[in-house]
Amino acid sequence: MEGDIQAGLKHAMRVYPQGVTVVTAGGRGGPVGLTVSSFTSVSLNPPLVLVSIAKSSGVYEELKGAQAYAVNFLADDQKIVSDRFAGRTGGKDRFEGMKFARGATGSPVIAGARAVLECKAWKVYDGGDHSLFVGEVVVAKTFNSKRPLVYYSQQYTTTEHMEYPAPPSDIVW
Numbered sequence: 001m002e003g004d005i006q007a008g009l010k011h012a013m014r015v016y017p018q019g020v021t022v023v024t025a026g027g028r029g030g031p032v033g034l035t036v037s038s039f040t041s042v043s044l045n046p047p048l049v050l051v052s053i054a055k056s057s058g059v060y061e062e063l064k065g066a067q068a069y070a071v072n073f074l075a076d077d078q079k080i081v082s083d084r085f086a087g088r089t090g091g092k093d094r095f096e097g098m099k100f101a102r103g104a105t106g107s108p109v110i111a112g113a114r115a116v117l118e119c120k121a122w123k124v125y126d127g128g129d130h131s132l133f134v135g136e137v138v139v140a141k142t143f144n145s146k147r148p149l150v151y152y153s154q155q156y157t158t159t160e161h162m163e164y165p166a167p168p169s170d171i172v173w
């Protein structure tokens, strides 16, 4: 019965399109990051956002101990970045050969991302086999006018093109 619910939940979630982010942190032994689609904004005042991270993830403890992290919104030409940070491409160091800058909080900001939210760790709530990381946004930047990367039905896709102005970024990669 429980298995049926889990299978049903997984199947239903597949038909729910989600944007793709990479959550990064400075890391004690070097930068860490993982691909995350369970992102949402929570509050404007204070400005809070949430990501749900599996407790089994190799970077879980590092993220839990981090004082700050960044949520990088991927663009549709960054499928390879998503696969890399989901551990799908092999290789130990996910940042190897990856262009990134350190943001104001010291968190890695991935070059070519559509936008970034840098967060101060605010609270972590229990969420079953995941934890809900709520962060206070201290820097919010939009970099370009690329289409967003979207995950739907276990595949990458994007939206129909709509033009949005991209405010200039002061980050230099």
Ligand SMILES: Cc1cc2nc3c(=O)[nH]c(=O)nc-3n(C[C@H](O)[C@H](O)[C@H](O)COP(=O)(O)O)c2cc1C
Binding pocket: 020, 033, 034, 035, 036, 037, 038, 039, 052, 053, 054, 056, 057, 058, 059, 082, 083, 085, 086, 087, 151
């Ligand atoms: C499109 C996509 C979305 C993902 N979303 C999440 C998520 O919201 N939370 C999460 O914990 N893992 C998510 N993952 C899986 C993690 O990226 C993956 O399990 C992790 O990078 C594995 O890290 P580890 O090898 O260090 O355990 C997602 C993977 C993909 C491809």
